[in-house]
Structures are given as C-alpha cells and as structure tokens.
Amino acid sequence: MGVYQHLEEYVGLPVITFNEDTDVAETGEGDGEGDGHGAGGDPLPPAGEVAWSVGTSFDEEAFGDVFARFLRTVDTAEVTALIIGYWGASYDSGAADPVALLTEVAGSFPKLRALFLGDITGEESEISWIEHSDITPLFAAFPDLERFEVRGAQGLGLDPIKSDRLKVLRFESGGLPAGVVRAVGASELPNLEHLDLWLGEDNYGGDATVADLAPFLGGERLPALRHLGLEDSEIQDEIAAAVAGAPVVARLESLSLAMGVLTDQGAEALLAGQPLTHLRELDLHHHFLSDAMVERVRAALPGVQVNLDDQEKPDGDWHYIAVSE
Incomplete structure (x- = not known):
C-alpha cells in the first residue's frame, strides 16, 4: 500500500470512487433507497459489493456536498467498506471534518466493517x-x-x-x-x-x-x-x-x-x-x-x-x- 496512488482494492473489494466528478441521476433522494444511476444510465454497482471511496479535490466541490450526494445516491445501509479521500484543508474554503460528518450519520451505515480515513496521495497533500x-x-x-x-x-x-x-x-x-x-x-x-x-x-x-x-x-x-x-x-x-x-x-x-x-x-x-x-x-x-x-x-x-x-x-x-x- 503506497502513499502516491489511490487504493484500487480494499478488503478484497474493488474500489468505486465517488467524487466531484461523479455525475449521477439521483433517485430515491431523501427516502433512503439510494439506487442512483450513472450519467449514461448505467446503474451503480450494488452497494455491498464494492468499497466506496468518497472525496473531492482542492478548490472543487466541498467535501460535505460530495458526501451528502453520496448519502442520497448510494444505499449506505449495505455499505461494508468505506474510504474517505481528500476532504480539504484549513486553507481550502471547502474543508470539512470527516469525523464529524461520519459520526453524525453513523446510523446510515449499519453494516460498515472497514474504514480508511485519508486515502490522500502526495499530489493532493x-x-x-x-x-x-x-x-x-x-x-x-x-x-x-x-x-x-x-x-x-x-x-x-x-x-x-x-x-x-x-x-x-x-x-x-x-x-x-x-x-x-x-x-x-x-x-x-x-x-x-x-x-x-x-x-x-x-x-x-x-x-x-x-x-x-x-x-x-x-x-x-x-x-x-x-x-x-x-x-x-x-x-x-x-x-x-x-x-x-x-x-x-x-x-x-x-x-x-x-x-x-x-x-x-x-x-x-x-x-x-x-x-x-x-x-x-x-x-x-x-x-x-x-x-x-x-x-x-x-x-x-x-x-x-x-x-x-x-x-x-x-x-x-x-x-x-x-x-x-
């Protein structure tokens, strides 16, 4: 496991990245269904069959907004492995505290068993x-x-x-x-x-x-x-x-x-x-x-x-x- 490339596999699961570039048609918003589809109409993979990586980039969409979209789009009740990527820094207007965000919605992740906090490469920080x-x-x-x-x-x-x-x-x-x-x-x-x-x-x-x-x-x-x-x-x-x-x-x-x-x-x-x-x-x-x-x-x-x-x-x-x- 290196510090200059993002994880491609985590706990034996392929990693799917959800970031500021993820363009999805959000369905089930607010009802907990979370059955989002990609921009091309292709459905996202079953939530429990992949490791989800959520992050943003410097001076892009605020991490809190990306994370909120993730919660609306993915059936987090089935997520077992979660990776938190770049969330900003004190010099970044979109900075967030991922610990606070995660603990606030912990009930939305009843099956979470693996958590990686900070899959951030040297290019990002x-x-x-x-x-x-x-x-x-x-x-x-x-x-x-x-x-x-x-x-x-x-x-x-x-x-x-x-x-x-x-x-x-x-x-x-x-x-x-x-x-x-x-x-x-x-x-x-x-x-x-x-x-x-x-x-x-x-x-x-x-x-x-x-x-x-x-x-x-x-x-x-x-x-x-x-x-x-x-x-x-x-x-x-x-x-x-x-x-x-x-x-x-x-x-x-x-x-x-x-x-x-x-x-x-x-x-x-x-x-x-x-x-x-x-x-x-x-x-x-x-x-x-x-x-x-x-x-x-x-x-x-x-x-x-x-x-x-x-x-x-x-x-x-x-x-x-x-x-x-």
Whole structure:
C-alpha cells in the first residue's frame, strides 16, 4: 500500500470512487433507497459489493456536498467498506471534518466493517500536511468496525478505546504523536490481530520513544496479535533492540521493522536476540544494512520470507526514513 496512488482494492473489494466528478441521476433522494444511476444510465454497482471511496479535490466541490450526494445516491445501509479521500484543508474554503460528518450519520451505515480515513496521495497533500481531528468518536459511532486505517497525523487525537470487534488497526504517518501511540497501547483490543504504526520522525511530530512501545512489545493487552509493524522510524535500531527480547514476538506470524533507519547495529541486535525462525514474514525493506549483514540475515532465517528490498545508502551521515513529509 503506497502513499502516491489511490487504493484500487480494499478488503478484497474493488474500489468505486465517488467524487466531484461523479455525475449521477439521483433517485430515491431523501427516502433512503439510494439506487442512483450513472450519467449514461448505467446503474451503480450494488452497494455491498464494492468499497466506496468518497472525496473531492482542492478548490472543487466541498467535501460535505460530495458526501451528502453520496448519502442520497448510494444505499449506505449495505455499505461494508468505506474510504474517505481528500476532504480539504484549513486553507481550502471547502474543508470539512470527516469525523464529524461520519459520526453524525453513523446510523446510515449499519453494516460498515472497514474504514480508511485519508486515502490522500502526495499530489493532493503531503502525508504530514493532512489535517485531522480527534478520531476517538469514530469507534463509539461504529462499534462493529473490524478494520480501521488512517493516513496522516497532523492534529490527530485519540483516547484509549475499547473494541471486541477490531482486528486490524493501522496508522500511516510521517510523524505519529506519542500521545496517539500511548492511547493505542492503553486500549482494550482483545481480538486485534494486525497492528501497524508508522512512527515517523520528530520533525513531523513523531516523538514516541521505545518506552511508549512497551504495551505492544509485552503483548499482554493484545492477546490475539499476529502481525506487528513498528515502521518508518528514525529510531529503528533502538526498536529492533527492544523487539529482540520482546515477549510478543514469540506468537507473531509476521513482523515489520521496515521503512526506517535500520542499520547493522539494529540487525545485529535482532540476530542476537530471541529466535525469529518461527515467523512467516520479516519485512525490513528500506534499510541501511551492509551487503555482509544482508547476507547474514538471509542465512540466519532460511525458512522465513525476508524482505530486504530498497537497500539505501546514507547521504554522508544522514539516514532517512521512507515516508516523512
């Protein structure tokens, strides 16, 4: 999943985009039927058979207006997967708060199970410029969510949450605030299987420390966790050293320390720590390992699918994460 192209598939469903260019003959307006047709007369696909992406573009139709048209046109009672694209920014007259809009109409989405907040490409907004609000209300408004993902972290707020349904939780950012990391760590998510945190760098608000990761590494609060991603970090070596002795690793099926400033020091700590041979996948792509260390890692994990793509070279003394601004 990249940050420079829109999703074409989500939770196994093809993505249908509903934006300022969507020209539909709206039928059932106001009666909840939502059986809109395209401008050429072709009916829109059944609402529950696709993932719907709703967004606008800079200086085009206001996101709130696009979203209102979507509600009138599509039978949202059948929607299971929703993607929120560009909704504007503080310098855009059409800016909106998607959290407020979604929570206000949560009852219109009784079958919603997957939500991606911020499928916004670099051309629309750099990842660290995406402006958020407190996302905590979404989890109360949509208690049956099984998958939640968010891109961007400027202004992002989160309090500890409780959910017996959530299985996948992902944060994509160039700098994830420590407060958000700590809130996730304090949450009650007994059935969470997949967790990804793009921690980013301090210049863009990524101020979490290894100590903030203790709840994830201990694993007690996440008994069902099978995939852990602690990625895109400027302290990737410190994270690798902590992971090397972390109790949670023994029950993981996949581990990602990708996209960050991983050097031979961090890889050495991993190899000297607990066995990783039980893993199905180890993702270390975008790294600063030497050729010799790359070979050592491969040789030490013959039965593991190890991703060591994107071997980077430092610019002098400067090592860089994959996604920042």
